[in-house]
Structure formats: structure tokens, C-alpha cells
Amino acid sequence: MSYDAFREQVRTFLNENLTPELRRAGELTTTVFSDFEASQAWHRILYQQGWVAPDWPVEQGGTGWDVNERYIFQEECKLANAPSLFALGLQMLGPMLMGYGTDEQKARYLPRILSGEDVWCQGYSEPGAGSDLASLRTAAVRDGDDYVINGQKTWTSMAHHANKMFLLVRTSKEGKPQAGISFLLLDDMQAPGLKVDPIISLDGRVEQCACFFEDVRIPVANRVGEENQGWAVAKFLLEFERGGHNYTIDLKKQIKKVREIGAMHHGIDGRPSLENVTLASRLAELEVDALAVEYTDLRLKRAFAEGGNAGALSSLAKLTGTELTQRFHEIALDMLGPAALPYQPDALEPGFDGSLVSEDYALTTMAEYLNGRASTIYGGSAQVQRNIIAKLVLQLDS
Numbered sequence: 001m002s003y004d005a006f007r008e009q010v011r012t013f014l015n016e017n018l019t020p021e022l023r024r025a026g027e028l029t030t031t032v033f034s035d036f037e038a039s040q041a042w043h044r045i046l047y048q049q050g051w052v053a054p055d056w057p058v059e060q061g062g063t064g065w066d067v068n069e070r071y072i073f074q075e076e077c078k079l080a081n082a083p084s085l086f087a088l089g090l091q092m093l094g095p096m097l098m099g100y101g102t103d104e105q106k107a108r109y110l111p112r113i114l115s116g117e118d119v120w121c122q123g124y125s126e127p128g129a130g131s132d133l134a135s136l137r138t139a140a141v142r143d144g145d146d147y148v149i150n151g152q153k154t155w156t157s158m159a160h161h162a163n164k165m166f167l168l169v170r171t172s173k174e175g176k177p178q179a180g181i182s183f184l185l186l187d188d189m190q191a192p193g194l195k196v197d198p199i200i201s202l203d204g205r206v207e208q209c210a211c212f213f214e215d216v217r218i219p220v221a222n223r224v225g226e227e228n229q230g231w232a233v234a235k236f237l238l239e240f241e242r243g244g245h246n247y248t249i250d251l252k253k254q255i256k257k258v259r260e261i262g263a264m265h266h267g268i269d270g271r272p273s274l275e276n277v278t279l280a281s282r283l284a285e286l287e288v289d290a291l292a293v294e295y296t297d298l299r300l301k302r303a304f305a306e307g308g309n310a311g312a313l314s315s316l317a318k319l320t321g322t323e324l325t326q327r328f329h330e331i332a333l334d335m336l337g338p339a340a341l342p343y344q345p346d347a348l349e350p351g352f353d354g355s356l357v358s359e360d361y362a363l364t365t366m367a368e369y370l371n372g373r374a375s376t377i378y379g380g381s382a383q384v385q386r387n388i389i390a391k392l393v394l395q396l397d398s
């Protein structure tokens with residue numbers, strides 16, 4: 001099938017399956033996460049169609065599409081305002097288990113990630129361990145066939161919705177900090193001794209949580225990789241986190257959005273913001289930079305398609321993709337000026353049917369801007385990505 005025909009096939013599917021409610025949920029998405037119910041509903045539709053995990057091998061439930069088809073699919077979904085899927089299972093844990101999991105772990109977990117029955121969250125960061133992740137202290141002590149876990153994880157995205165968590169724990173204090181870490185799978189977010197507290201974000205909503213462990217038991221059979229060798233597993237997974245996101249498609253959506261805002265909104269001179277020479281030339285510059293990110297993204301996709309992990313390229317994509325997205329958020333605010341200021345969080349719920357205090361086209365701009373500040377922190381901060389690039393690409397070892 002030609003790529004044009006493939007694109008048509010995807011569009012037809014989206015026209016038939018993406019309901020107005022789901023499209024609205026996608027339109028109102030201001031972070032990487034869409035409304036939970038909408039996201040799960042869309043996951044089930046894609047699963048029924050066999051299209052939920054295009055990046056997975058066919059024998060594990062993938063689609064068999066080549067790298068361009070996968071790109072077209074993601075692009076069409078994004079531009080049609082499909083809700084985003086909860087990516088931690090599909091994009092991170094699943095591919096990692098294919099590399100490091102036992103046969104039992106693969107058989108047990110992969111089908112449930114595909115079907116959407118399991119929603120995973122990531123327990124890496126702790127109050128004293130973010131960029132310096134290897135200093136993590138949440139302890140796992142062997143007791144018969146279980147580990148007993150005590151400690152705290154923080155910034156755990158979607159822990160209040162997830163039913164499972166993959167986490168890093170300290171199983172030894174001997175040697176280098178990296179050498180005493182193990183990777184565990186927690187099967188039940190309702191497990192005795194686990195407390196999940198929501199963290200209220202800058203925009204007043206909840207996406208992250210603090211998770212407290214008091215004598216929580218996890219079977220030894222739920223360890224991925226050898227004891228004390230979880231660091232390699234954790235790093236392998238992080239490359240999927242940093243490289244698994246398609247920034248180019250996000251940026252294309254941002255360009256479309258900023259152009260729409262700039263055409264619809266009129267400044268104090270009574271003319272569309274897009275006709276303001278300063279804003280228009282800034283936007284042109286951003287569009288050129290977005291093209292450069294697209295090429296990095298395509299190189300990354302090729303590396304994944306050829307079966308490898310992408311190494312430092314994933315840091316490059318993460319760094320440039322997130323910084324540029326933030327610049328798009330900034331120009332969207334500048335296009336709107338004071339019209340961006342009204343903030344109505346309840347209007348960002350998909351079912352909202354009240355009246356709006358701002359124009360519909362301005363509804364998400366401030367929330368996107370505020371949430372977008374975090375994108376250069378999570379998944380490894382911008383400074384840390386620069387360190388990795390300096391070391392692995394530029395060979396600037398300190």
C-alpha cells in the first residue's frame with residue numbers, strides 16, 4: 001500500500017471511531033496526559049483495531065507498520081485531536097520487558113499492557129533522588145520469597161489512576177550507589193502499606209503523587225534482571241522515555257495552533273496578531289527550528305526501527321523537542337496578550353457545558369504554558385541532557 005493510501009486508511013478509521021467527545025478531550029489536553037477516561041476509551045478502540053502498539057514487534061501485538069507508517073499514524077491521530085494514550089506501559093515498560101523480562105513476566109504483563117487492563121506508573125524519583133537517581137534510598141529487604149519495601153517515591157505521574165508501578169529500590173549499600181539498585185514490579189497500587197497522596201500542580205490540577213511505602217511486600221519473582229543490577233534496566237527504559245515521544249508531531253500541532261490563534265485573535269491595533277511583524281518573524285524562526293527537530297526525530301525513529309536503542313540521540317531529541325515546545329507556548333501567550341489571562345480549569349474537563357470566560361481558542365493556552373515548564377525537568381532535566389550530550393556526543397568527559 002502506498003503511504004498516501006495508508007494515510008487515507010488512517011483518516012477513515014479516525015473519522016469513524018474518534019467521537020466528538022474524544023476529539024474534545026484531545027483538544028483540551030494541556031499536558032502529556034489526556035483526561036483519564038477518554039484516554040482509556042481511545043486505548044480500547046485502538047486495541048480492538050489491533051493498532052494500539054505500532055512500535056511493538058508483530059509477535060507481541062505490534063502492527064508490522066514500517067517507520068513511516070507509524071509516523072503517519074501518530075501524526076494523523078495528533079492532528080485529529082485523538083486523546084493521548086498513557087504511555088508508560090506501551091512506550092517504556094513493554095519494550096524494556098521484551099529486552100530484560102523473563103518469559104513468565106512477558107507472558108503475564110505484555111498482553112495486559114496491550115489491552116489497557118493495566119495502567120503503569122513509574123516509581124523512580126524520590127525527594128532526595130531526581131537527577132542524581134542513583135542516590136535513591138527506598139529500601140527493599142529480602143524476607144522469604146518477598147522483598148519488603150520502605151521509603152518514599154515522589155512526582156509519580158498518574159499514581160492515583162494506575163493499578164501497577166515499576167520502581168527502583170535499594171537492595172545493597174555496598175560499592176558504588178548504582179551497584180545496589182534493583183528493578184521491581186508492584187502488582188497492586190492498593191497493596192497494604194502503600195499510601196498515595198496527590199500533589200497539586202501549578203495549574204491547580206493533579207497529575208503527580210507522592211507514594212509512601214511502609215512494609216509493602218513485592219514477590220522476588222517480580223524483579224526484572226538480577227538483584228543489584230537494576231541500574232542497567234532502568235537506564236535502558238529511560239532511553240525509551242526520552243526518545244519514545246514524537247516531538248515533531250507535537251510541534252506541528254503547536255504550529256497549527258499558534259497560527260490559528262494568531263489569525264483569530266486581534267491585538268490592540270485591531271489587526272490579527274499574526275500580522276504583527278515581530279510575532280510573525282519569531283514564528284517563522286520557530287518553524288525553521290521545528291524542521292531541524294524533525295530531522296533528529298527521524299534519525300531516532302530509524303535507530304529504533306533498526307532494533308537498537310538510540311543512545312544519546314534520545315537526549316538530543318528530548319532536549320530540543322521540549323525547549324522548542326516551550327518557545328511555542330510562549331509565543332501563543334504573546335499572540336493572545338491579556339486575553340490569555342482568564343483561567344478556567346473546570347472548562348478543561350471534556351464534559352464541561354457551562355459558559356466560557358474567554359474565547360474557545362484561548363482556553364488551553366495558559367494551562368499549556370504552565371504545565372509545559374515541567375517538560376524540561378521530567379524524564380531528565382535539560383541540564384542533565386546537556387551533560388549526556390557533552391559526554392557521549394562531544395566526548396567532553398570531565
Ligand SMILES: Cc1cc2nc3c(=O)[nH]c(=O)nc-3n(C[C@H](O)[C@H](O)[C@H](O)COP(=O)(O)OP(=O)(O)OC[C@H]3O[C@@H](n4cnc5c(N)ncnc54)[C@H](O)[C@@H]3O)c2cc1C
Nearest residue numbers: 122123124125130131155156157374377378379380381383
Ligand atoms: C511534571 C513531572 C512529572 C514527573 N513524573 C515522574 C514520574 O512519573 N516518575 C518519576 O520517577 N519521576 C517523575 N518526575 C520526577 C523527575 O524525573 C525529576 O523531577 C527530575 O529527574 C529532576 O529531579 P529533581 O526534581 O529532584 O531535581 P534536582 O535533581 O534536584 O535538580 C535541580 C536542578 O539542578 C540541576 N542539576 C541537577 N544535577 C545537575 C548536574 N549534574 N549538572 C547540571 N545541573 C544539574 C537540574 O537540572 C535542576 O535544574 C516528574 C517530574 C515532574 C516535574
